[in-house]
Amino acid sequence: MTVQQKTKKARTDTAEATASAPVNIAVIKYWGKRSEALMLPTNSSLSLTLDQDQLQSKTSVRVIADSESEDARLWLNGKEEKITGRVRNLVATMRKLRADLEAKDSSLPSLANKALHMASINNFPTAAGLASSASGLACLAVAIDAALQLNLPRPQVSALARLGSGSACRSLFGGFVAWDMGSKPDGSDSVARQVASETHWPEMCALILVASATQKEMPSTAGMQTTVETSPLLQHRISAVVPERMQSIEKAIQARDFDSFAEITMRDSNQFHAVCLDTFPPIFYLNHVSHRVISLITKYNEVKSKENGRKYTVAYTFDAGPNAVLYLLKDDVAEVLRLVNAFFPHNVAAGAASDEYYGMAKQFVHAPADKVKAEKDLETEVLKGVKHFEEKGGLKRIIYTTIGDGPRILGTGSNGREVSLFKEDGFPKEL
Numbered sequence: 524m525t526v527q528q529k530t531k532k533a534r535t536d537t538a539e540a541t542a543s544a545p546v547n548i549a550v551i552k553y554w555g556k557r558s559e560a561l562m563l564p565t566n567s568s569l570s571l572t573l574d575q576d577q578l579q580s581k582t583s584v585r586v587i588a589d590s591e592s593e594d595a596r597l598w599l600n601g602k603e604e605k606i607t608g609r610v611r612n613l614v615a616t617m618r619k620l621r622a623d624l625e626a627k628d629s630s631l632p633s634l635a636n637k638a639l640h641m642a643s644i645n646n647f648p649t650a651a652g653l654a655s656s657a658s659g660l661a662c663l664a665v666a667i668d669a670a671l672q673l674n675l676p677r678p679q680v681s682a683l684a685r686l687g688s689g690s691a692c693r694s695l696f697g698g699f700v701a702w703d704m705g706s707k708p709d710g711s712d713s714v715a716r717q718v719a720s721e722t723h724w725p726e727m728c729a730l731i732l733v734a735s736a737t738q739k740e741m742p743s744t745a746g747m748q749t750t751v752e753t754s755p756l757l758q759h760r761i762s763a764v765v766p767e768r769m770q771s772i773e774k775a776i777q778a779r780d781f782d783s784f785a786e787i788t789m790r791d792s793n794q795f796h797a798v799c800l801d802t803f804p805p806i807f808y809l810n811h812v813s814h815r816v817i818s819l820i821t822k823y824n825e826v827k828s829k830e831n832g833r834k835y836t837v838a839y840t841f842d843a844g845p846n847a848v849l850y851l852l853k854d855d856v857a858e859v860l861r862l863v864n865a866f867f868p869h870n871v872a873a874g875a876a877s878d879e880y881y882g883m884a885k886q887f888v889h890a891p892a893d894k895v896k897a898e899k900d901l902e903t904e905v906l907k908g909v910k911h912f913e914e915k916g917g918l919k920r921i922i923y924t925t926i927g928d929g930p931r932i933l934g935t936g937s938n939g940r941e942v943s944l945f946k947e948d949g950f951p952k953e954l
Contacts, residue, residue: 538586538634540669541942544662544930545575546647546655547693547700548729548848550788550840551768552795555751555761561710562609562689565751566765569701569772570693571850572721573729574927577883580658581933582643583944584670590638593618598642598944598951599659613664613687614639621671634671641666642944642951647922656743660687661694665930677929681715697721697928699776701769721926724779726852730860730884731922732867734812734845743843746799746806756801760794781852785838788850792840799843810845812867812917815909819866820849822908823859826901856923857887858898864888865902868915884923 553568595614597606606614622635641663645655664684668675675683681695692714693700698721705713750757768787775783799806820839827836837859838850851859871880881888890898934942946952 538588538632538637538670538672538936539584539939539943539945540666540935541581541583541933541939541944542662542666542669542930543575543579543581543933544658544665544694545572545697545927546578546580546658547572547690548840548842549690549693550784550838550850551765551772551791552842553690553702554795554798555747555757556689557704558708558710559748561713562685562687563710563713564689564702564704565757566761567702567704567769568690568693569699569718569769570690571699571727571729572694572697572927572929574924575658575931576927577922577924578647578658578731580643580645580655580662581944582641582659582662582666583942584663584666585640585943585945585949586634586670587638587640587949592638593636594638596638596640598640600644601951601953609687610660610663613660613683614667616683616686617664617667617671617673620673620675624673631672639667639670640945640949644944656688657690657694660684660691661930663687664691665695665932669932669935678714678716682710682713685710685713685715695929698723698926701773718773719776721928724776724926726779726854728851728853728856728923728925730849730851730856730863731924732812732816732847732849732863732918733920733922734810734816734847734918741806741808741843746802746808746843749804749806750798750802753803754798754801756794757798760798764794781838782834785835785850788838788840789835796841808843808845809841812912813841813845813847815866815912815917816847818909819863819905822905823862825908826904830901853925856884857890858894858901860884860887860921860923861890861898862902862905863918863921865911866906866909867912867918869918870915879920881921882923884921887923 547570549568549570551569553564555565557563557565595606597604618635625631625635643659661684664680668680677695681692684691684695693702696717699718700715701718702715772787796809799808817839820837824835828834836855840848871877944951
């Protein structure tokens with residue numbers, strides 16, 4: 524065996540990578556595409572990247588070195604799934620980039636024409652309005668880039684991730700991220716960019732109130748295209764509302780102006796769901812729990828402003844699903860969590876069930892003795908305007924998290940076997 528052949532074999536043996544990627548939750552919503560093939564949006568958007576230690580997709584990609592075909596297989600949360608056209612397009616595009624490298628350098632191992640095995644898991648509900656497609660496709664693009672040894676710059680990987688899921692391009696960066704819609708037909712100027720890093724506003728946190736962990740009835744892709752075809756309100760939003768809001772919220776983020784950030788965030792969430800209702804036939808993503816969350820936060824902000832002089836203490840936003848994401852500053856998390864607990868009764872006992880329901884939010888459940896009376900008085904005042912939620916179990920889970928970084932490479936080749944989702948035979952481990 525020649526030195527060149529040995530080098531090829533060594534590199535081929537390490538053609539596997541495992542990565543993790545974060546969820547991003549938009550405050551200026553993307554809804555609708557001007558090009559389905561290139562995944563180009565009808566409007567710009569802006570999101571916050573959440574800490575992937577709480578919410579993440581993890582993906583392993585392995586090149587099957589001894590394969591004679593270009594087949595690709597995908598497992599999601601341990602179950603093999605049919606590969607969609609978008610994922611197939613992403614894989615084909617990245618394989619073409621690898622083939623171009625191999626054509627220019629004959630010493631490179633042959634990876635472009637080999638079968639790919641891809642396995643992905645989420646540590647949160649899939650397809651329930653928690654942006655699982657964004658983190659999942661961002662993670663897949665990062666893992667393929669590493670497995671095929673492309674070493675692409677992060678902005679290029681972001682553009683490739685967009686081919687799988689539009690909002691995935693924002694999960695390639697940490698902190699506060701804009702996706703500029705662009706105007707060029709080829710989509711070359713439709714790119715994500717970091718507005719501010721994850722360390723820019725360290726007090727910013729999120730409480731996610733999971734109202735449903737089941738898959739939504741109307742998938743986002745189908746819903747947004749129906750909206751584009753039938754909603755006059757969407758056209759007004761695209762031309763007259765979003766451009767100004769993008770400028771205003773970027774200024775609010777740079778200035779750490781929570782009042783402005785909160786109002787823009789809630790107004791945009793409201794309008795997004797108004798657009799869904801303006802779709803014909805209408806699309807319903809919010810449920811009765813979602814509506815009560817909005818009422819509670821609205822009344823809480825009103826009462827709290829008399830005490831702290833701020834217009835808003837909490838901002839709510841809802842993606843294409845019933846789960847509320849509450850953005851707030853760290854000093855306010857404990858009080859808001861306990862108010863939510865008082866308003867939404869649950870059947871969670873102490874112990875493991877409590878740990879699962881609250882996760883990291885459990886640290887805020889019990890009020891210190893010196894705050895009990897003040898919080899009870901606040902609760903009484905808030906509940907003059909809204910009633911307790913009647914049913915137990917309206918919320919399925921509460922997630923507390925902060926703003927986080929972008930994707931991470933967890934391991935490559937034989938050095939990444941411990942974190943890999945694959946067994947030695949190239950098939951997924953039992954989860």
